[in-house]
Amino acid sequence: MASLSEEEENYVRLALLLKGVTPRAVRTYFDRECPPSSLPSTLSRSYNKLTDLKVKRIINQAQWNLLIPRNGVPDSKTFDVTLMICLIRNLTSINPPINGFDSLPQPGEITPGSDLARIKCYRNKLAHHDSNTIDNTYFNTAWREISE
Numbered sequence: 445m446a447s448l449s450e451e452e453e454n455y456v457r458l459a460l461l462l463k464g465v466t467p468r469a470v471r472t473y474f475d476r477e478c479p480p481s482s483l484p485s486t487l488s489r490s491y492n493k494l495t496d497l498k499v500k501r502i503i504n505q506a507q508w509n510l511l512i513p514r515n516g517v518p519d520s521k522t523f524d525v526t527l528m529i530c531l532i533r534n535l536t537s538i539n540p541p542i543n544g545f546d547s548l549p550q551p552g553e554i555t556p557g558s559d560l561a562r563i564k565c566y567r568n569k570l571a572h573h574d575s576n577t578i579d580n581t582y583f584n585t586a587w588r589e590i591s592e
Contacts, residue, residue, distance in 0.1 A: 451577035458578055458586055462570055466563045466590065467525050473556060474520055474528040477536045484517050490535050497534060503527070525567065529560050551589060562589055 448456065478486050487494065494511060497503040503511070507527045511518055520528065532538055533545055541549040541558035548565040549558035566586055578586075 449577065451579060454578040454580065454583035455573075455576050458566075458583060458590075459570060461587065461590055462563070462567050466567070470525050470528050470560065470563060471520055471523075473560070474523070474532060477532055477538075478520070480520060483520060486535065487511055487518055493534060497530070502530060525563065529564055532560060554592075566590055 494503065494508075498505075498508050507523075507530075510522050510527065523531075529545075533540075538557045538560070539555060541547070541553055541555065541561045543549065545557065545561045545564070547561070549561050566589070
């Protein structure tokens with residue numbers, strides 16, 4: 445088996461950070477904002493807001509089924525990063541980054557809102573990346589901004 449190039453290794457390392465580590469960090473923050481013991485009541489109180497997000501196609505049917513399960517109670521362990529960030533943005537009083545949640549925050553912004561926006565932006569960039577390589581400059585910047 446051939447060894448990976450440095451650019452391929454960058455891609456793998458960044459993917460592992462974004463897909464393996466950041467979900468745990470987001471879940472930790474989410475569970476602090478919406479504790480598991482009160483998650484059902486939080487979602488119940490926010491039913492109209494959640495319905496509006498579903499109608500606007502911000503929340504899809506699969507995510508809705510996790511939020512409003514037919515049998516049982518919702519559990520953040522079943523939520524993906526996208527859903528948790530959406531709920532944090534819409535159901536808590538988190539302050540948005542200076543340029544909003546849908547833009548990559550400036551490197552000096554170190555608020556919870558900017559950290560979540562940074563994770564979201566880098567995950568989206570990786571998901572839509574055309575190749576399985578990432579150059580060193582981009583990798584070093586992304587790694588530093590995400591891991592900090």
